[in-house]
Amino acid sequence: MTDGAERPGGRADDHAPTTPGWSCGSCGDEWPCATKRSRLLAEYGGDRAMLSVYLGSCLAAATEDLRAAPVMSLQDRFIGWLPRGSRWVWTSVGGVLAAVAGVVGFAMTRRPRRG
Template identity: 55%
Template structure:
């Protein structure tokens, strides 16, 4: 279990305080979903939807890049 989970409603990392998903959590997720990129995209897309509700003030493009832009 990771310590780099999201702290809601600010969507900061509980492990390092960076914006979630932080660099460490991204690496963990890539390893966890190795061979299943579509599943990872769906998982992160669901977090994007939740984050847009919590952070309605944030630009949509910035949230998209943050939650989905790093996926390979």
């Protein structure tokens, strides 16, 4: 079993990944399946950073097992579904700060000026 996958001995309906194919052991969908995603969000509550760390470790393990899969596809599958917080973006239109959908947490970026 690859690191990042859940260990044997869990409940039969816990929707744990089976390796090396990274499919759901309960429903057979690609892991994390819709049920597991909902459960992970509930389990981690508002701690998106820790959930991201956990899923990142699963992603790293899956890239070892699923070498033929496109990396961007795996990133979307493992972490692309996470809800995003808001962040501040410095816009070039009048230098106005605007809240936009972004990554978890806050970051400030400045869009490049057009010549």
